[in-house]
Amino acid sequence: MYLFTSESVSAGHPDKCADIIADTIVDRLLELDSNARVATEVFISGKHIIIGGEVRTSADIGEGFYRLCAIDALSAIGYPEIGFDESQTLYPDATDIRVLVSRQSPDISIGVDKKSGEIGAGDQGMMIGFATDETPTFMPGALEYARKLRDALYVHSLEHPDRFGIDIKTQVSLDYGTKSNFDANLPQAIRKIVAAVPHAAHVDIEEARSVVKRVIVETLGNDPLFDERACEFFINETGRYVTHSPLADSGMTGRKTVVDTYGAYAPIGGGAQSSKDYTKVDRSGLYAARWLAKHIVAAKLAKKAVVEIAYVIGRAQPVSVTVDTMGTALKPFRDEELSVRITEKFPLTPRWITEKFGLDKPSRSSFLYADIAARGQVGYDDYPWERLDELEWFMG
Known part of the structure; x- marks a missing residue:
């Protein structure tokens, strides 16, 4: 394994x-x-x-x-x-x-709000974009499965609030078989699943485990990587999970950056996204980096890609843009050449990113940052920064 x-x-x-x-x-x-x-x-x-x-x-x-x-x-x-x-x-x-x-x-404010109308970066830092052809969403497989199970269990708890709580964690271990399969984005099986779902005091722990497992199995269904008999389950391992929410564990903004991004398949870069407006490149820079990385993989330039964008406070233009296709390039180009081409083509200033993705106008008809905080900062097709609207240029 x-x-x-x-x-x-x-x-x-x-x-x-x-x-x-x-x-x-x-x-x-x-x-x-x-x-x-x-x-x-x-x-x-x-x-x-x-x-x-x-x-x-x-x-x-x-x-x-x-x-x-x-x-x-x-x-x-x-x-x-x-x-x-x-x-x-x-x-x-x-x-x-x-x-x-x-x-x-x-x-x-002096550095951020320029008289020209340009926006200087609200802070220094480096943001990371990542994409892989392992899944249709260009997101890593184990994270996609963990999110899928999280969503199913959360919906079940919302539908049965008399029996289950909503402070839920999931974890999935994918078996790639070999390191070479991992490098080639070829998972072989879902090997281990961890879930923690609060249950009301009147619900027996074994009954709770049975219900949670049933939801998991139904959610994965006929997925080719899932075999219930070959998968190890760890459900509510403490044996009792009644008291939950911030009553059981404190919460703080910015502590789930790995969960919010790439599930540890890639570096996470600088600070968290939640709590910040669009001038903070921790947010806008991450979205632009993910947009670039997704285009690189979707254009079949590489099987996976990391894009780093770095900024200095008060300056609009990034100080560096770096592409790393991790040795998976599918066309004859050098990463440094692609880095230069991207820098020349896309301004990647906070103003450009904001206008491209509408970051200054969150709404129910486009996106809400609160919804993004709940689901994850990247990886959902309805986010503006997930649109593949420059594929022609990347494929040219």
Whole structure:
């Protein structure tokens, strides 16, 4: 066996709750003021929520705005589940919320908001894009399966809140057989599955395990890589999982960057995406890097690709763009040549990225950052940065 493992977590996980609250703030501020500058952090522990950070906006908002964002976000996630009391799960209306948000430093604004209309990078750092032909979404296989199971179990819990909770984790180990198969993106089997799903106190642990396993098996169905008899299951391994949510484990923005991106198949680059507006290249740069990497693989230039984009605070143009096809090139070109061609073709400034993907205009008709925080920052075809709209150029 040659195994590789990735995990995923549901919207009800405490870290994801923090991310979703932070991005609900981003969504609502940008809907009020598309030029808002947002960098808020959220910490949840027990029934206490702290919202801190920096914001600059022309919108007339107060502490009540942030408190409502938090309560609405937690309610939309699915808290509280009716099968659990206040000692077992989070009740949004019973939370103590402290708001410690200050105005963004004018020193940052000087570099970010150019008189020319250009946007300087809101911070320094390097962002990573990755793509692989292992799956139709150009995402790594183990992560795709972990997300698929996460979604199925989350939906089941939402549909049965009297029996199951929404603070869910999944993990999948793919067996590639050999290192050469791993390098060639050729998984052989799903070998191990881990799942943790809260259950109400009146649900016997063995019954809970049986239901969770049934949902998993039904979800994978006739997948050619799945054989129930050859797969090892680890379900609610502690033996009891009743108390959950931030009551059982604290949550903080930015702690699930591997889950949010490539499941450890590739480097993760700089900071997290959630809580930040589009001038922060931790967010916009990541989306552009993923867009480039996906085009490289979709154009059949390589079987997989890593793209790094690096910025310095206050400067619009990236300081470097680097392509690494990891020795899987399918056409005769050098990675350094492709790096130069991409740099010459695409500006990759925060303004260019923002306008291309509509990052300053989140809405229910396009995308919401809170939804992206719940699902994952990359890998879903309905995200603007997943569109393959420059394939002709890459294939030329």
